[in-house]
Amino acid sequence: MINTDPKHQHKYDVNGKQLCCTLEEKINSKTNNQTGCCSTHNEPENHSDDDGHEHSETNQSIFQMFLPAIISFTLLLIAIGFDNYFPQTWFTAWVRIGWYIVAYIPVGLPVIKEAFESIRKGEVFSEFLLMSIATIGAFAIGEYPEGVAVMLFYAVGEVFQTLAVQRAKSNIKALLDQRPDTATVMEGENAVSKKASEITIGEIIQLKPGEKLALDGKLLSDTASFNTAALTGESKPDTKQKDETVLAGMINLNTVVLVEVTTAYTDSKLSKILEMVQEATAKKAPTELFIRKFAKIYTPIVVFLAIVICVLPMLFVDNYVFSDWLYRALIFLVISCPCALVISIPLGYFGGIGAASKNGILVKGSNFLDIMASIQVVVMDKTGTLTKGVFKVQKVVAMDISEADLVKFTAALETKSTHPVGTAIIEYAKGTEKNITVTDVEEIAGHGLKGKVDGNEILAGNVKLMKKFNISYDVEIDNTPFTIIVIAINQKYSGYFLIADEIKEDAKEAIESLHKINVKTVMLSGDKQAVVDAVAKELNIDQAFGDLLPENKVEKVEALKNEHLHIAFVGDGVNDAPVVALADAGIAMGGLGSDATIETADIVIQNDQPYKIYTAINIGKKTKQIVYQNIGLAFAVKAIVLVLGAGGLATMWEAVFADVGVAMLAILNAIRIQRMKF
Template sequence: MTHLHKHEDHDNECCAPENKSNPKSGYATAGCCGSDDNEGGHSGHDHDHGGENQSVLELFLPSVISFVLLGVAISFDHLFSQTWFSGWIRIAWYVVAYLPVGFPVLKDSYQSIKRGDVFSEFFLMSIATVGAFAIGQYAEGVTVMLFYSIGELFQMLAVRKAKSNIKSLLDQRPDVANVLEGKKVISKKASDVSIGEIIELKPGEKLALDGKLLSDYATFNTAALTGESKPDSKSKGEIILAGMINLNAVALVEVTTAFTDSKLSKILDMVQEATAKKAPTELFIRKFAKVYTPVVVYLAIGICLIPMLFVDDYTFKDWLYRALIFLVISCPCALVISIPLGYFGGIGAASKNGILFKGSTFLDVMAAIQVVVMDKTGTLTKGVFKVQKVVAIGISAVDLVRYTAAIEAKSTHPVGSAIVAFANDNYNEITVTDVSEIPGMGLKGRVNGNEIAVGSPKLMKKLDIDYDTELDTIPYTTIVVAFNQKYAGHFIIADEIKEDAKTAIESLHKLKIKTILLSGDNQAVVSAVAKELNIDEALGNLLPEHKVEKVELLLNQKMKVAFVGDGVNDAPVIALADAGIAMGGLGSDATIETADIVIQNDKPTKIFTAINIGRKTKQIVWQNITLAFIVKLVVLILGAGGLATMWEAVFADVGVALLAILNAVRIQRMKF
């Protein structure tokens, strides 16, 4: 029913080749297809290093101990020769230097083999370093494992930083709410608060559940939900969302949504699911590593043994050393670490900018978008009707507004509400009688004894009242007013265009992306908005099924399409598009759940930001892939030919991994 249902079978989907072509079904949980259990693709090694709760000093302590012991040993070997530093004492010293960093890897290798995953990177590091000890290359064996462990720690710190932007959301929902019961304020668990109860929110406190503001006025910090630091002022009756922080006087909020159904709760669920939905590039690299790793193990065995058939002065120890170098170089650390980290950083950067990607696969999709299709109301416009112009004929504009508002106060139509709001309560003393509604046209009645008719030009025609016929050509809602059967003026009412809508369209055009506006409003209004914003194509008078047809047509032309909307009627077309984008602040729950990407502050410019983050993430990922393959290929060839030592192997493995990690975390520092 909703888009979230598409993701229920991650574990099976990632193993199905037929799903590769559909990015919306190409997800994998972190552990599927025999892959690893955490974001970086390493099954438990991060945990063995101490976990996410340890300080940096605690994490690096084993490496520091190993480094100090290794430094002393090398000094005794080459700088300050000691007679006692030989034989079993020398070997034992290097073993002790090896264990702080080597034991966790040996343990992970053993556990991987028990699970049936023999050819893991832990296995490669284990046999390479143990092999180095076997041929007497103790210093090199310790060095390889030391630098590998340091690389893993840098990866952990990079993941921590990437997670911080996302995890900050998890701290935004308070567990306790102060509820009014009679004249008392009772502290309750947020999950126990019922719909209809009233929360007293003091300055500085966060709201625990969605609700309706009962106080006349309040100002809130909405950064947790929208990424915006600018305070948001709310009036009585407006919806306040969980996670918003009260900034001024005590506010009373009536709970309208259960704790588990609040918009923040849904966002948190989406965040927690997002890191499990992998991009096709991630899935490919994991599958590639599972083939690549055993191949290089067998090649290493070949490098060690096959030359004895062809080389006259074959020495087993020399060729074993070459094979060990080959194994160190071939470890796919740079790929399996940096690629997921790149995507994870992209999701974190987006979250920091008020954009929620429901999986790294949609970073790839957004990077390839060619057409952005948008709804009008709530996406490019504010969805709030306001009086734009008042024209009075034979009566003062003030009186026209007062009299019209007095009769429109008897209506619930949004257009009438806009006039009432515009009058600002300056009509309360006016007596209104004999009000009747003409369906689809307007109202008739008596104001202070005068006959009044308020409605569309169609109403004037029905009542045979002459009016300015040029009003028929205005591409906005026009309300005409007549007093005692005589035209008295009109109101121009329009939905306001969002302040950043024009900038959003200009930014998309700079990326060579086509823009299309699809709306249910009449064609004249839609065309006027499109002209003002310089949108490439605009179609009005569309029902939801017509929007689906238009997007299907673009998809059939092999175009990569993103659709942006906010209403319930947009949910079908959002589900259909390659990337469905929901305006999350005002959008309906159905649309937000169906969407692949949620813009939490409703700003159209965030569409450009989302595309830009997707493109930058993909660029960084491919930079890392290219760097890793080129360096490894060169050093592999040199290693097989006996021209590279273990030191070059360390650079090809750990050095490249560190460079790739540093490149991957760049996206978190970029400004979008």
């Protein structure tokens, strides 16, 4: 059973084993879903929500699910025909009662059993108890057809609820099929099939066209094209070159390729994504939690009011007939079942998570859908979020040193960095940096690198690095709208690299879409202000701040939060993790990017498209709209029929509509979100 008490939420892997709670510890300080670390143990396969509903995974066909209702419905029709065509005698009366009881058992017995189970667990006032009391009471006053019909329609409603939940889960659970159980491993000249979980780092996997990669690795073949839909939500081919990283879940499209395993099976990027998806259902939205608490208070009040409706009128009504008022009380109980609320609301949120997953967006809990619906400001990093992060050296200017030496010394130092700017310089050097001794490398966050190259002290970074070490440089370069890497050798300014990044194709459309829904846009970057201003002007971003260290980004976000604004921060780098954690909604741009940012984020956009920020907000708004529609529908219809039932103007059939009918309408409304195009 899933416990909605935040102190007792745990996460489980696909085999039902409890996992350590490091992810929640990182993000839950802002969601109040505090989690304690836990020991490994097995969790039962079937999980149920606090409302008592169990929608466990089942291998039953639709016919098998409906079979009890079909049997009950058939017997009910025969019994009604028996009532109409046979005279009433003491013998036929007993046959009639027995027949209705037999018709009741297939649909009524499971509910009565659930009522006892709930009582045994201490949950006395459940909807199962309400249905049991109402239908057994209907039998007690001779309303046999209505007693069976209530349970029959309730059972049909439960099947539809189960099917709806399964449909809502399908977009998410489909991810579980993306990891192959086996892979072909090369042992010398022989290709051997081996369990993926047993393959170790360093082994070579042979991947044929159409096969999925089971583990993360490094491509050994010269080139290969992959379908990355499992990781990005899109089937657009992604061409990889030799020594580039390839990830579990990618599908080889063309020729046979070889991949060297670099990550254990349980640590692959896809494994982490699956873990995040499975955790998502445990984090409830405030609306969901409120409805559950409300149902626990509401149900005993309803039982008490039903008793009052049945008993109290004997003190005020002259021609009081117990059976008439009991019937009204039973109608009241059936109407009062909170099914429409406790099923359709979680289903609405689950549908929202499923719709997001279908669009390549991983939402780590329904609470974050609510947060996205209320976002007022989207704060974005520049590199890798709005720009491609694929840098090219445009120009090299050398001072008192040859350009060739400046390039090879700088490239040698940059081999100790993973920054995309460094990669651009290394590519520009074309191998001239090899066989050069590099020692004492120090990475200065937000500034650049310091180290010794062939015995010379070299500084390579932005202008802040020069200022930090009091090295004068050509200040004219501050105004150029390019990323600049300034070089100093032995404390002397020695030149610079002009490096350009490219804006993502959908970045402008993303900003325009956010403005249309009145969301303010802010860009924060460690790059110099001139570069940041140029990008902000091209994209029409509301505010842009450059020359920021990681701690400065935190300060900017804190300043926005002090204005009582709901903020989403979008980033992709390791140094973005603190700001992602600080924002109301932290969004990791790039399912193939920094692990630290992905784990800290509340939402992961897997295909690197800025437009998906707008999509995530839109899904959050639609989900919340549907949830509120369901709440309004359920309360309005139930309130009307409750009043009519208490006044004797509604029969058990109206009660069935107010319960099962409204639940079905709410379910159909909830699953609409899965059909919407975003």
